Amino acid sequence: MKKSILTLGMVAMLFAGSLTSCKNNEAKVEDAQEDVLEAKQEVAEEQNEANQEYENYKMEINEKITKNEQKIADLKVKKITGSADAQERHNKRIAKLEARNSELKAKLDKYTTYSADTWEAFKADVDSTATSIERDFESDK
Helix, strand or coil: CHHHHHHHHHHHHHHHHHHHHHHHHHHHHHHHHHHHHHHHHHHHHHHHHHHHHHHHHHHHHHHHHHHHHHHHHHHHHCCCCCCHHHHHHHHHHHHHHHHHHHHHHHHHHHCCCCCHHHHHHHHHHHHHHHHHHHHHHHCCC
């Protein structure tokens, strides 16, 4: 009789334990689902912020490109007096500036990967090219 009571008690404890652990697992699954949903929302928000940052940056660089195009147009109109050699240097300078400005525009248009890993490298490269072009405009004035 003691054995049957003990066995019944142990079975009852195992049963109660299994019910309790099922509820814990269900609660854990629900918590995990909530965590996944929150993580997805955070990733979506970060992606939207990254896209917005890229669009703002693209507008800023496009403004620089437009200003550069205007400066190039002004240089083309500018009359160079002097030798044919001076005229040739002037024309080569204009061609170089046009090529560099086109390169900058191509870099900007080519960027389609919106990841944090590549963003900083891309931005540094474009900033460096834009700064270099600005220096080229300033030199030979």
